[in-house]
Amino acid sequence: MRASDLLHTRPEGLYCPPGDFFIDPVQPVERALITHGHADHARPGHTKVLSSDQTLDIMAIRYGEDFCVERQIAPLGETLDLNGVQITFRPAGHVLGSCQIVVEKDGTRIVASGDYKRRQDPTCLPFEVVPCDVFITEATFALPVFRHPDTTEEIARLIESVRRFPERAHVVGAYALGKAQRVIKMLRDGGHDAPIYIHGAMQKLCDYYVSQGIDLGELRPATIDRKQKDQFAGAIIVGPPSAFADRWARRFPDPVACFASGWMRIRQRARQRGVELPLILSDHSDWDELCETIHETGCSEVWVTHGREEALVRWCELQGIKARPLHLVGYEDENE
Amino acid sequence: MKPFAELLDRLVLTPSRNGKIRLLVDYFGATPDPDRGYALAAITRDLDIPGVKPGILRALITERMDEVLFGYSYDYVGDLAETVSLVWPEPEEPVRANRDPSLSEVVETFLETTRSDGPAVLTDLLDRLDSSGRYAAIKLFTGGMRIGVSARLAKQALAQFGDKDVTEIEEMWHGLELPYEDLFAWLEGRADKPEHGALALFRPVMLATALEEPDYDKIVPETYAAEWKWDGIRVQLVAEGERRRVYSRTGDDIGHSFPDLLEAMDFEGSIDGELLVGHPESHDDQQAVGTFSDLQQRLNRKTVSAKLMKSHPVFVRAYDLLSEGEEDLRALPFTERRRKLEAFIARLDPSRFDISDQIAFADWGELNDLRENPPHPIIEGVMIKRHESAYVPGRPKGEWFKWKRDPFTVDAVLMYAQRGHGKRSSFYSDYTFGVWTLDEEDRQILVPVGKAYFGFTDAELKQIDKYVRDNTVDRFGPVRSVKATPESGLVLEIAFEGLQSSSRHKSGVAMRFPRVSRLRWDKPSAEADTLDNLKRLLDENRGKASRVRPA
Numbered sequence: 001m002r003a004s005d006l007l008h009t010r011p012e013g014l015y016c017p018p019g020d021f022f023i024d025p026v027q028p029v030e031r032a033l034i035t036h037g038h039a040d041h042a043r044p045g046h047t048k049v050l051s052s053d054q055t056l057d058i059m060a061i062r063y064g065e066d067f068c069v070e071r072q073i074a075p076l077g078e079t080l081d082l083n084g085v086q087i088t089f090r091p092a093g094h095v096l097g098s099c100q101i102v103v104e105k106d107g108t109r110i111v112a113s114g115d116y117k118r119r120q121d122p123t124c125l126p127f128e129v130v131p132c133d134v135f136i137t138e139a140t141f142a143l144p145v146f147r148h149p150d151t152t153e154e155i156a157r158l159i160e161s162v163r164r165f166p167e168r169a170h171v172v173g174a175y176a177l178g179k180a181q182r183v184i185k186m187l188r189d190g191g192h193d194a195p196i197y198i199h200g201a202m203q204k205l206c207d208y209y210v211s212q213g214i215d216l217g218e219l220r221p222a223t224i225d226r227k228q229k230d231q232f233a234g235a236i237i238v239g240p241p242s243a244f245a246d247r248w249a250r251r252f253p254d255p256v257a258c259f260a261s262g263w264m265r266i267r268q269r270a271r272q273r274g275v276e277l278p279l280i281l282s283d284h285s286d287w288d289e290l291c292e293t294i295h296e297t298g299c300s301e302v303w304v305t306h307g308r309e310e311a312l313v314r315w316c317e318l319q320g321i322k323a324r325p326l327h328l329v330g331y332e333d334e335n336e
Numbered sequence: 337m338k339p340f341a342e343l344l345d346r347l348v349l350t351p352s353r354n355g356k357i358r359l360l361v362d363y364f365g366a367t368p369d370p371d372r373g374y375a376l377a378a379i380t381r382d383l384d385i386p387g388v389k390p391g392i393l394r395a396l397i398t399e400r401m402d403e404v405l406f407g408y409s410y411d412y413v414g415d416l417a418e419t420v421s422l423v424w425p426e427p428e429e430p431v432r433a434n435r436d437p438s439l440s441e442v443v444e445t446f447l448e449t450t451r452s453d454g455p456a457v458l459t460d461l462l463d464r465l466d467s468s469g470r471y472a473a474i475k476l477f478t479g480g481m482r483i484g485v486s487a488r489l490a491k492q493a494l495a496q497f498g499d500k501d502v503t504e505i506e507e508m509w510h511g512l513e514l515p516y517e518d519l520f521a522w523l524e525g526r527a528d529k530p531e532h533g534a535l536a537l538f539r540p541v542m543l544a545t546a547l548e549e550p551d552y553d554k555i556v557p558e559t560y561a562a563e564w565k566w567d568g569i570r571v572q573l574v575a576e577g578e579r580r581r582v583y584s585r586t587g588d589d590i591g592h593s594f595p596d597l598l599e600a601m602d603f604e605g606s607i608d609g610e611l612l613v614g615h616p617e618s619h620d621d622q623q624a625v626g627t628f629s630d631l632q633q634r635l636n637r638k639t640v641s642a643k644l645m646k647s648h649p650v651f652v653r654a655y656d657l658l659s660e661g662e663e664d665l666r667a668l669p670f671t672e673r674r675r676k677l678e679a680f681i682a683r684l685d686p687s688r689f690d691i692s693d694q695i696a697f698a699d700w701g702e703l704n705d706l707r708e709n710p711p712h713p714i715i716e717g718v719m720i721k722r723h724e725s726a727y728v729p730g731r732p733k734g735e736w737f738k739w740k741r742d743p744f745t746v747d748a749v750l751m752y753a754q755r756g757h758g759k760r761s762s763f764y765s766d767y768t769f770g771v772w773t774l775d776e777e778d779r780q781i782l783v784p785v786g787k788a789y790f791g792f793t794d795a796e797l798k799q800i801d802k803y804v805r806d807n808t809v810d811r812f813g814p815v816r817s818v819k820a821t822p823e824s825g826l827v828l829e830i831a832f833e834g835l836q837s838s839s840r841h842k843s844g845v846a847m848r849f850p851r852v853s854r855l856r857w858d859k860p861s862a863e864a865d866t867l868d869n870l871k872r873l874l875d876e877n878r879g880k881a882s883r884v885r886p887a
């Protein structure tokens with residue numbers, strides 16, 4: 001069967017006609033398969049949702065228990081049958097619960113990888129390479145300038161800066177699902193055992209990570225105690241990036257603005273955001289990892305979704321691999 | 337190379353002055369000789385490395401990667417050095433030695449490299465470094481060390497590191513040699529102050545304090561002299577033996593921009609004065625002294641054409657004489673130095689040197705009138721100097737005062753606001769403001785005329801911030817577009833020092849030192865100033881000798 005008959009784009013998102021389902025649709029549909037819990041991939045209002053149990057839990061935390069009519073758990077690695085199409089969920093290494101979705105019929109196999117990374121992450125299962133005919137890849141950091149450095153070194157720089165400026169608060173911007181917990185967990189693994197203060201918007205997701213067996217150490221709400229002077233001196237505070245443009249960040253004394261993101265590779269981006277300590281820490285693959293992954297899947301064709309599609313398509317052409325952009329709309333990369 | 341590369345990365349992103357000084361002090365303390373000396377020279381731009389041109393850098397990288405992919409990358413990043421440092425392919429067989437090359441090895445290699453070997457040497461180095469190291473190396477090799485640290489700030493960090501006065505460092509600076517081991521030994525208390533036999537050194541400058549109301553009564557002709565303050569740049573000219581130097585106020589050697597002046601420095605001594613453009617002997621005011629924008633044509637140039645030297649000749653209007661021949665005059669009283677200065681200047685080429693006239697005045701009321709109505713548009717105000725004052729570096733109290741002309745003001749409307757840095761990063765603290773003009777269809781529209789990010793109190797900042805958040809009509813990145821129509825808008829009174837015509841700005845005018853002087857919550861937006869008002873001011877400023885529109 002032709003790959004484009006098995007999956008193709010529609011305004012609602014990526015659609016499988018024989019299976020009659022969508023993957024990560026951006027509009028409400030009858031049946032949605034969801035790769036992971038980030039808001040642009042996992043939206044409320046579908047009738048039936050099939051996903052990993054953790055992604056379903058995360059959607060319920062974010063949108064309320066009634067985010068869909070019917071939930072169905074996809075056990076990792078087990079193949080399900082949807083109207084004669086074989087479906088398998090495999091870990092993507094992006095955030096807790098994130099999966100690639102393997103779609104197969106009549107000997108044609110397509111892997112929709114969602115968002116993924118190849119680095120070690122103590123808060124989720126590692127990416128598994130699944131050989132396939134067509135590999136659908138994200139392109140968030142698909143430019144040769146994006147080469148993420150060693151992640152433990154980035155965390156070590158943060159710990160070192162806290163040591164160097166003990167009178168200042170280090171306020172770390174990190175996306176509320178995945179990045180925040182990964183930063184906290186890696187700080188713990190790096191030996192930082194003081195309480196870490198978190199923005200209110202992160203509380204529930206952090207609690208959930210803890211319930212899934214990921215020890216985040218002592219977390220406290222980042223609220224001001226007027227009686228306690230110097231309350232945040234030498235402390236690490238983690239909040240969502242959006243809170244930094246907001247009055248929230250003002251409560252901390254002489255803060256060192258940090259931001260944990262792959263975008264921090266580019267000095268000008270860090271400067272524009274007023275970031276003093278950029279932490280180049282991403283939940284997406286960097287350029288080399290994108291290229292390597294494409295090779296490892298052995299695919300003969302690549303479909304490129306959100307991000308810098310043109311550079312990755314160019315690279316595939318140079319490698320003699322067929323490639324085209326999918327031009328899906330509705331996915332964001334600024335929140336990384 | 338790693339510590340230096342990290343220092344650069346952090347300096348680029350540290351907005352506050354004190355934060356930068358702290359990073360430098362830490363670096364000087366943690367880094368051995370001679371690395372720290374080379375780093376210092378790189379930052380103060382005293383490192384003379386044969387450069388590699390951007391075109392060559394581009395060629396080096398496109399030999400190594402697909403040109404299209406490089407193009408996408410460069411488009412995205414915008415800075416050539418940074419793009420190349422990020423995309424440079426790490427060699428398959430790591431040539432990286434088991435240790436990081438030190439900064440001094442890198443600099444010493446560069447210093448020995450001829451221009452034609454430059455590309456090969458740079459390539460070899462880039463193969464051995466990580467991306468931060470590559471960025472630092474490219475910045476070193478292409479000479480574009482723009483990292484937001486002035487030579488002056490670096491010297492202040494040295495002063496703090498060694499607990500010394502910065503003027504001591506400025507004074508010895510041009511007598512020091514790479515990699516400054518004697519300087520660091522002195523700063524660390526391990527050796528005496530470096531002695532220098534070098535000629536034509538910089539002498540730290542004496543500065544004036546702003547005149548405040550409580551000082552008014554002191555200003556009596558018996559104890560103080562007054563002279564005009566000219567709007568050029570303050571310089572120190574030193575000629576000793578074969579050496580001739582033009583120093584900026586902070587001790588930077590800027591002579592390369594002024595070969596015409598250097599040639600005329602046919603004297604033995606050091607003069608403190610104001611660098612101006614013009615023909616001082618002319619009887620026509622406009623011919624005699626050009627505007628600050630005329631002077632800007634001559635500033636920061638590596639080379640200067642004969643044509644420009646002819647159309648924009650520079651001269652120095654002398655304020656003071658610091659040394660004459662072998663004799664240091666700085667301890668003498670001002671009147672004494674002034675007498676010597678008059679005789680000294682009389683012997684020099686009158687098209688290149690003249691003296692700043694003193695102003696006779698009976699009391700400060702009269703001086704104030706003179707200040708308000710100076711005889712020439714390029715006068716900024718008056719300088720008031722105690723007759724008895726010795727020439728002392730820094731700003732000694734009660735000795736010299738500057739009494740500036742009141743600034744110009746204009747009522748403008750807030751158009752855009754951008755988030756600030758550091759402590760201000762959660763506030764919208766950088767403002768673009770505009771004045772009214774008519775579009776092709778005769779509708780009132782605002783045209784931006786400047787940006788201001790200071791002049792208001794913390795309390796006012798909070799009020800403006802709230803106003804911005806409540807009246808945002810659009811946002812892009814850190815910038816918000818604020819509602820600004822004839823019916824609704826926030827009027828800011830903007831004070832500024834002068835106006836220049838500018839082809840870079842849509843409005844055709846550019847302000848010098850604009851700042852917010854008042855928030856005009858009371859003033860309807862439609863009554864803010866018009867571009868025509870500003871242009872009129874520009875014409876008057878350019879032409880006539882009198883003040884136009886005092887605040």
Ligand SMILES: [Zn+2]
Pocket residue numbers: 036038041094115
């Ligand atoms: Zn995601």
Ligand SMILES: [Zn+2]
Pocket residue numbers: 038040041114115138306331332
């Ligand atoms: Zn995504």
